Amino acid sequence: xxxxxxxxxxxxxxxxxxxxxxxxxxxxxxxxxxxxxxxxxxxxxxxxxxxxxxxxxxxxxxxxxxxxxxxxxxxxxxxxxxxxxxxxxxxxxxxxxxxxxxxxxxxxxxxxxxxxxxxxxxxxxxxxxxxxxxxxxxxxxxxxxxxxxxxxxxxxxxxxxxxxxxxxxxxxxxxxxxxxxxxxxxxxxxxxxxxxxxxxxxxxxxxxxxxxxxxxxxxxxxxxxxxxxxxxxxxxxxxxxxxxxxxxxxxxxxxxxxxxxxxxxxxxxxxxxxxxxxxxxxxxxxxxxxxxxxxxxxxxxxxx
Numbered sequence: 001x002x003x004x005x006x007x008x009x010x011x012x013x014x015x016x017x018x019x020x021x022x023x024x025x026x027x028x029x030x031x032x033x034x035x036x037x038x039x040x041x042x043x044x045x046x047x048x049x050x051x052x053x054x055x056x057x058x059x060x061x062x063x064x065x066x067x068x069x070x071x072x073x074x075x076x077x078x079x080x081x082x083x084x085x086x087x088x089x090x091x092x093x094x095x096x097x098x099x100x101x102x103x104x105x106x107x108x109x110x111x112x113x114x115x116x117x118x119x120x121x122x123x124x125x126x127x128x129x130x131x132x133x134x135x136x137x138x139x140x141x142x143x144x145x146x147x148x149x150x151x152x153x154x155x156x157x158x159x160x161x162x163x164x165x166x167x168x169x170x171x172x173x174x175x176x177x178x179x180x181x182x183x184x185x186x187x188x189x190x191x192x193x194x195x196x197x198x199x200x201x202x203x204x205x206x207x208x209x210x211x212x213x214x215x216x217x218x219x220x221x222x223x224x225x226x227x228x229x230x231x232x233x234x235x236x237x238x239x240x241x242x243x244x245x246x247x248x249x250x251x252x253x254x255x256x257x258x259x260x261x262x263x264x265x266x267x268x269x270x271x272x273x274x275x276x277x278x279x280x281x282x283x284x285x286x287x288x289x290x291x292x293x294x295x296x297x298x299x300x301x302x303x304x
Contacts, residue, residue: 010214
């Protein structure tokens with residue numbers, strides 16, 4: 001069973017948290033026009049009212065923000081997130097509909113942007129046009145296609161901007177969705193471990209961890225293994241951010257107890273069949289624990 005894989009909710013929440021960071025990293029020209037000393041507001045209620053009754057498909061991920069430009073002008077920024085795994089024919093029309101409804105009701109200039117998280121390289125809708133006999137209405141919008149960043153993974157990794165980490169996670173989720181669960185677990189752990197290496201604040205670690213957890217779901221046994229590895233990582237780094245937040249539910253606590261028991265029995269030389277029956281761990285899992293014990297002993301000898 002795969003648990004927690006809801007990219008819609010994850011993207012909606014992450015954009016609320018990292019709106020400014022998204023603009024800075026993905027739309028630097030627009031970023032330079034905005035006065036970030038002034039607060040910006042999310043206008044979800046206004047957008048919901050405007051699009052009510054529109055034949056516009058799902059609206060969960062549409063975001064509308066109010067910002068101020070450096071020249072003092074109020075600017076409304078429509079950001080539409082397209083998280084479907086394949087192109088949608090009505091998408092450009094939806095962007096057009098939202099933009100003209102917002103302008104018609106509020107008479108505010110609109111900057112529209114589409115974030116495309118799909119894997120279809122040639123699907124890059126950037127405008128919608130309707131017309132007849134030489135008379136046209138056309139809406140152009142900005143497009144951020146996340147798979148374009150695959151050739152910039154080193155740049156993403158080195159960046160201190162949290163949204164660069166968001167893109168890395170999205171790309172990893174795409175690249176591993178057809179991979180074996182064990183490989184997905186390792187990728188999930190490395191992405192989480194990276195948050196500590198980057199020196200992010202506790203708040204950023206928790207925000208990005210939640211995004212990783214939503215996008216890369218694991219079967220329950222491997223999810224428990226993953227949380228146990230995070231627990232050990234946080235013990236080593238003295239930064240108990242995630243495991244404190246998770247409060248290590250009963251399943252994780254039981255998992256840790258079984259691991260401790262397995263290590264004790266292995267060190268005492270108990271037959272592996274008996275250990276397997278006692279703990280319920282697979283042979284592969286016990287072999288991994290044995291390797292961890294050997295590695296720890298080797299490290300201790302080196303340090304001594």
